[in-house]
Amino acid sequence: MHSAQRLMFVSSPAAPRVELESFPIPDPQAGQVLVRNTHTQVSAGSESNFLRCGPQSYGLPDGQLRANIGYMTAGRIAAVGPGVTGFAVGDRVVTSAAHASHSLVDLTPTAAIDPVPDGASDEAAGFAALGDVALHGVRRAQLQIDQSVAIFGMGIVGQLVLQLARCSGAHPLIAIDLVDERLELARRSGATHVINPSRENVVQRVQEITQGAGAEVVFHCAQAAGILQSAMECAADRGTVVLTSSPPGTATIRLKEELLRKELKLTGTYESGLTQSHVYWRWTRQRNRRAYLRLLASGQLQLGHLLTHVVPAGDAPAIYEMVLRGSTGWLGIAFKWD
Template sequence: MKAAVLEHPLTISIKSLERPVPNAGEVLIKITAVGLCGSDVHYYEHGKIGRFVVEKPIILGHEAAGEIVGIGEGVTSLSVGQRVAIEPGMTCGECEFCRDGTYNLCSEVEFLATPPYDGAFCEYVTMREEVVYPIPDSMSDETAALIEPFSVGLHAVRRGTLTEGETVIIMGMGPIGLMAAANARLAGASMIVAVDLEEKRLDMARQFGATHTVNLREGKLEEELAHITDGRGVDLALETAGHPDALRQAIQAVRRGGRVVIVGLPPVDEVSLPVPYMVDSELKLIGVFRYHHTYPDAIKLLSDGKVDITQMITGKYSLEETGAAFQAAIHDKANTLKMMIYPG
């Protein structure tokens, strides 16, 4: 099979590799569409994200969909010919987190495109049966691939315990911010304030459910939000930008007793926070790491067509053009949101 391999930072080569064979409990999937994630870009540019370091050539890409073309021994719930979405993390199934349902915290997870595990910028992958989900005929390959970032937004909204009628602010309208906006809308938020530096991303945020937008290049967030909320602040803030200033602004944006959900990872390990303000306001600070138990619900939510998450696709590339997709994502941030790779 062909694969786009990251040889070292900023260098991707198209290689001919042996097609994988499914073991017992696994299926072989022909990949049809893969989204380019911000984490892929970090590995491409810098060769690491936090404690995860690329130490040998690796295949990136974890937002994937495809068609089952082979079945391993013992697989009973799937069959050849089914179109599927792939949940990219295969956990141990035995640790305390797997047993209590928070399997996203499993320390033994094998997650596609997270070193040392290869991802899906290739023609075929094998996955365990329990992380492969059939999709309806009406769902496109692109939508199925984007269930992965949609799941991050869904998990963030759930962690924030958003209830119908509450108000939300989202810091950063990249793909995850957009997915958070879509899920906040589906959860019944009465007000969704989208914040970014790029007007094109704010335009897209309106398509995904934002009722108000704030361009930080044109105004101060504190003043704009005071006007929008009559000085009250919002019930829930979702920080998806991964910037220390955005996190501090999110904390200042919520009402007394409000909640702040941290989704984005800042480029530094430590960030200064207004602790006296947080204590005085009795704020809840909540972390988000990937997701759990989201794929079946996400497939249902996206099957009725109420939300078209493929709107955020701004570029389509063949497998041979994977390097060009990375370059576009790095050098044209103002005009790129989600790049889609088609290994077929």
């Protein structure tokens, strides 16, 4: 048995918290690999939803108020079970697993485990799951060269959507956020224009930037459900609004003025059932993750300027206290499990 550590998340409206605990992990059995994680990456929106809003907001059964969650890790294979092919001890990989020093991965046909190419650091490669989310949203938008794009929310997903939209040839690229430091990072990610709605009328500014047309594609990458109405107001006639975040709660929208008269298309992105390629949709989650890793290794995607905190896992309780206080002072977060 291996000695390991993991983070336990405790959901509570009054006192949400994160604790570090030890746990035993068995040797891998047939068809399994054991990964010794160097880093686990924070999905701030999803994990904050669990802490503040309860397990159902994270997709867990109601009542499961204490859980080991997370879904992005990077490390090296420490051991392989009998019959394993395609992976060997020492291979660098990213996996879909919770925050822990070790992850046991079942190598099923749909297992989320991918090799890390040379040129991609562990702390950046581990964000492949969010790279998959962002790339799926861009694919669903069917972006065209010189198509105007506005993005609400400059967290990691919003920043990756911005960079992928730039790779797709979209222009102009309008970044929208309430936090100035995130807007400055968005400029480094390729934004041609930035808007802080606390100081400017966001709909009016988008109209000015697009010569009165509105943005042809608007991405909702924020944690505030109510932004949907503003996103629709910013959209051009027959434009598309793509929901790439997972905001809890409900949104109120005007049906006639925007959805009906502007003939908008609202697109959700959740990737249900996309573990296998299909003739009408070839972009599986694995293919998206590996595309993210390739673009990262080649330098076409840049994550270094977005990583504000790469800290020991023991600092996790203080990190989540910071995240729950608000959006200032942090962006990309990864825990080290040395």
